[in-house]
Amino acid sequence: MGEFVALSCRFGSECTAVAAGTAAWIGSSVVTVLIAPSILNADFSHLADEIAAVAGADWLHVDVMDNHFVPNLTIGPMVVKALRAHSTQPFDCHLMVSPVDPLVPAFADAGADVISFHPEAGPHVHRTVQLIKSLGKKAGCVLNPATPLAAIENVLGDLDLVLVMSVNPGFGGQAFIESQLAKIAALRKAIDALGKPIDLEVDGGVNAETARRCIKAGADVLVAGTAVFSGGPAKYAANIKALRT
16 A cells, blocks of 8 residues: 555545555555444444544444344434534444335434445335435445345446445454455456446455455455454554554
8 A cells, every 4th residue: 555645535525635554556546545443343332432532534334233134233313413423524324224215314314424225125226326315425335245246236336335245244343254355356347347436345354454455356445343443442543554554
């Protein structure tokens, strides 16, 4: 990864400089690689303080689980709204819920900037993408380890983000699934062929070692929970730095 200052223009019309060491060559282009700590692994009894401690990250990743689509129950729009006042970072909300459409407006109102969903939770994927965008939010689709690229092929050009799950969704702290590197590479090729600014995000088992491999395969947004929220707040900045280098 390059030792220089890159520009991040993903939100709003103005580009802002980001820290040295966050840019990487992906294909023939220099791309800013963003770090999105997953608050699923934060201390839920001090969430505002935990968010403040990862202020050096680029996005905040919010894992929303309903104990129906995935075997866990986490947070809803009321928590997102409460946290919104404590951070200026973009909120990247990953909805692991089914059906997804009824909950999209609530998370948009709560302050989400990106809303991602699983094609299996639709069932009308294009309609859900339209709904998210009609609310002024960026729309993403999520591919589970066993979900093929074909599930989003016909809407890829309408998306702002594709999230590749490199673990099965539901719990943090799982091991990285190696087969997803080929999926990341295939998505990078498809996105580049479209020539559109679609972020390629990876979530699951991301640490300093797997981060490098994901970036090499073509990812430009890395979600990390355990790798960031380890060792206490005093170590979070160093943990984020380790993912960038």
